[in-house]
Amino acid sequence: MSKSEDTESRTHDSSHDTKLMHIVAHTPRGKGILDCIQCGRCTSSCPMARQTSRYNPRRLMEMITIGLKEEVLSNTPWYCLSCFTCVDKCPQGADVGEVIFAIRNIAAREGHIPPGIKAQGGNIIDTGKISNPTKSILKQRQEMGLPEIEPSDTEELLKILRKTGFDKIIGHK
């Protein structure tokens, strides 16, 4: 294999942050990063990785290790479905899914939340649901004679979200 065959390759010099691995390792859910030996079992069994080449949990672990902070904190970690197949399969107990939560947390704190995810967060605050039925679905329900959807009781949830600063993290007004 040579560099030229590899379409994804880019040159990094000072753009990597070698501290990233240590930072992630010291977060509550991120210590698995130190266990990874890049065997590829997680990606081999990841249902999402089979769907899109944009998401590769093993590569994400490597990117953390070499400190490609920008890419690590970009959209990539948000592809994870949190099915935890990777955690079940990892022979080293590197808890890949957990590490992904760790970097999502870091990303969120640094303001790297993709707009779609923010919108979902807003929905939870507003309605208690990640996503709300669209107008066409509501119309279909009506036609089928189904009852109207009752709004959820979000009072308790809102207390928690405010207390933890969730609304601020996602920039909810």
Next chain:
Amino acid sequence: MKDSKSVLVVGGGIAGIQASLDAADRGFKVYLVEKTPSIGGRMAQLDKTFPTMDCSICILAPKMAECYRHSNITLLTYSEVQDAKGSIGNFEVAVLKKARHVKEDKCVGCGICTEKCPVKVPNEFEMGLADRKAIYMPFPQAVPRLTTIDEENCLFFQKGTCRVCEKLCEAGAIDFDEKPEEIVLNVDAIILATGFDVFNPKAITAYGYGKYKNVITAMELERLICASGPTDGYILRPSDGKEPESVVFIQCVGSRDQRYNPYCSSICCKYAIKDAVLIREHHPEIDTYVFYIDLRAFGKGFQEFANRSKEEYGINYIRSNPGEIREDPITQDLTIWYEDTLTRTIKPLTVGLVVLCTASIPRPDNKKLSELIGVELDDLGFFRASHDIDHPVDLTVPGVYGCGFCLGPRVGDIPHSVMQAGAAVARMSEELAGMEEA
């Protein structure tokens, strides 16, 4: 040294054989205890040994015969250690000689009894890929060369009928009344060489061992490619007896795995390379793939062998630990989902036969022996050396030594087992000579 010194060697694989021969040549009276009917151990089951491709049984059989003939060695096969007490210079060990129901001094090893015995049982030596009878010789080169009746399967012992072997044996060697016998040995030292077991990959359900017929272990493959094995050395799939178009080896099945065995078994990469080369030598039309994490071709000649396997034999090496294997219910071909970690591509590969390179694990017997003799086991279940670097073959009780795989994977190859055997004999000779002086 006085010529009255004696040693008990537990385990008749290559390490135990070498320890016995070295000790016997050194003037010790040796009792070699082996729990199966024949000495030979794992090495007898191998087809070739890496990286020189020596035929395994060819180089082992002369040593086995030497053990049998050596005037200083008493072979106690089909025997197990029952009890042990005492200390260096004066161990008292009780050995149970199981009843094999065939008289050692009468049986000529002709094998007529095995032909006519009506009971078929999976053959352990052939890893269950062939059958043996209830009266059997474990393998053609077995030492001692005599048959054994396996009580658990013999019709006479189970149902009180048959006795065909007794009628046919012209040498009059069959003895249904034989009883187990306990022998008490007085020895100056003990050498443990219990070897290793093979991890059962059923635990890793995603690979489908036990469920898919064409997923086999490397030990099973070893019998498949052996010219004197159940398929006469032809690579035939268990599902349909046909030659597969491609064979995949998967490394680190149950080893380098925190849930099963955290250590590296040390031998799997090397034997996979060897087996892949053997397959390509016999069947150049079969594609071979080796899935690995780190290709551990360390040790004399191995890296060179790995290079050659790639360039001369065209073995495909893929750096990946595959996620799962699925069987096509019609063709019984197997599809492996994997990520090539060097090109970062995720794809399926469909092949005819998958070989799981399973971890080598401690034998359960170690626990019993450790309790009887008082030697410690390490966290993994292998015998603990009294010092990892300085006293690698001394166990934690003076006068007890270890060699071979029962000390853990160590360097995990035959030459190192042979060296450890010699080292154990040297340590024993040093310490006993020291006692004599004192």
Next chain:
Amino acid sequence: MSVGYEPKILGFLCNWCSYAGADLAGVSRFEYPPNARVIRVMCSGRVDPVHILEGFKSGADGVLVTGCHPGDCHYVSGNFSTERRVEIMKKVVNKIGIDPERIRLEWVSASEGRKYAELVKEYTDSIRKLGPFPLNEISDLLDAAIGAFGSERVRWLMNKQLEEIEPEKAENVIITSIEREIERYQLFQILEKGNSTVSEMAKQTNLPSDVIVQHLIALMKQGTAAITAEAEHEYIYTLSR
């Protein structure tokens, strides 16, 4: 091919691998044709080309030499010596009218009982196709070859490592030299029976007279032959005693 002809095979088996392989064929009860008679030697490297040729003289139609696989030799490198000798021999015997297939070298390990059985079967069939060894037709030549392969020069050539010469060239030199030695032995045998002339010798051996003269000059230089008389424009050669 004569009706009901059964080929006779002579086998040389090394003690450590091939004889053990044949034993395993027995232990495994692999049936094979009863045409081979085998001789156990410690190493295939002990098999002398003369033994092989004497085998033909004693009635063998084919000679099978088996040893350990390369790298497995109990004596480190004995099988490499055998390989070289047999390779050269096959080329030489081909030139004197013996089908090289009548000499076969194979590697059989102690675990290859099946291979041994198959080999004997296959080789017996292969020799059966070739038919009986033409002992009567070439018995003089065979004797000359036995003499030549026992000679100082040939034994030296067959075994000395000629490092300075390229392997292929070296082999050509060796084979040609052995051929010459056989020719010389042919003449020697004729003279052993009695005095002779160049033309008589040419008639008996089918060799060109100039070649015969060259050999005679060489034999005279050695002191092996001498001119003792002259008859009808020709010299009469005699063996010096």
Next chain:
Amino acid sequence: MKDEPRVGVFVCHCGTNIGGVVDVPEVVEYAKTLPYVVYADRNLYTCSEEGLNNIRDTIKEYNLNRVVVASCTPRTHEPLFRVACQEGGLNPYLFEMANIREHCSWVHHDSKEATEKAKDIVRMAVARSLWLEPQEEPELEIKDSSLVIGGGISGLVAAISLADQGFKVYLVEKEAELGGLVRQLYKLYPTLEDTSEILNPHIEEAKNHRNIEVHTSTTIKDIEGYVGNFHVTAIKNKEQIEFDVGTIIVATGAWNYHPPEGNFQYGVLDGVMTQLELEELLKEGKLERPEIIVMIQCVGSRVGEIWSYELVGLFHSQATRLLSKILGARGSEEGWAYCSKICCMNAIKNAILIKEQFPESEVTILYQDLRTYKEYEDFYRRARKLEVRFLKYIYEIPPEISEAPGNKLRVSFYDPFAGEEMSIICDKVALSTPLIPSKDGILLAKKLKIPLDQNGFLMEAHVKLRPIDTQIEGIFLAGTAAGPKDISESIVSAKAAAARASILMGNKVIKTEALTAVVNQDLCIGCGLCEELCPYGAHIVKDGKSTVIEALCKGCGVCVVACPQKAISAKHYTDDQILAAVKNAFTEQLT
């Protein structure tokens, strides 16, 4: 034939194994017709007590001087029948076996054909037996002293083991100090003990052992003789010393490879050093603050050279090339094909030491394959927990080192796992270089006729089952002279070498091979072909004649076939004996 042969033939039924197929009585009758056969009979089991007694008694009764047993394979039963012959007062080498079971009754089903073949086999055996001669297994005395060459950890351990067992040991070391390469190490993996804690007690013990004579600053000048009786000449501080020993242990160790100048900027940029040089800094406490350190594995090893195992054999013609490679290692571009096996653990060890001392340090290990075999996998894990960074590079794209601003170094490489090129700005780069053969090892091998492997390490008699023995009897290998090993493995091999040597010396005498080659001195012209061909160095040409050192000869017979003068014969496998069988293979030519 020197004496008038009186042959007894015993044909075995082996129950029905032979008797069921071969017509045994017919074979017996046939045997009776053969010349010189004065007795022929059959047994149900010749190998039974009864059968063996029968042989013993018949020898006496019929005054037999040859015995032929027609039964099974000589590979398993010859020793047994030989003992029976001996008990009957016959030299065991006047016994011959005809294998009519494995080679006949078990592989042929047609009774008639099998019987004919059995007759032929018996005839061949009888024919051969007529030419047999009695043989003796000569005994050779073994001096109970040993020479250990090399005073590193392996030499020390081997010497102490032998000395503890009561043998006299001469320990020869060319340097002024004992300890060898290990002395340069700081700590040992995986226990991270100080090297001195392991090494110094061995040095002290060797120096003070009453059975060990330590000779430092001493080099071997010459070794003559053979197993049991080697005469050693050595030079100690310009003075010649001499002694006799029964066995030799070669523990000449290995060298650490130094990359040629400029390779990975070694010797060009400050801060680029070998792993061993980094360890020396650690040992001397010269690493004073947290630093960024990059370690590069496989520098000078695993170089893509391919070689074939079929070439394994006699490599003396290559010794010169290997020597120039080693001596030129400090200035040549060549590296080594093999994996040096210890470098991964060694790098991890140093990484752990650095991280434990300065947790703020950044340590990155660039590897091709991480070979932390056996329980060392745990050691690898331990380093990862200490936040040592492990990154892979691929062979085709080796890391590049350049200067970076502020007296720093830049290591640029391609990370295939991420598919990214990247670079690390660091303070130091440590190059993990392999153990390579030592010059002393190669020169000694030439002197002792021990073959070298393709890389220049000393070759074992058999790489699998005789990893300590050499092809030369009485000479054994310990430690890294035979190839890279870590300390624990070296200790195992040194103990094993001591065991093998102690067997010879403990027995005081060895029986040597009876079936050796013999040179007829009248015919030999001293051409030296036998000396050239013999894999065991058993032929020595002196004063224009070759002689066989029986202690070394294994009786393969390769020299017999080669000898241009036909001056060599092989005991028990003479031309007469083989040709007798050849001539009787198909027709009777017994006289």
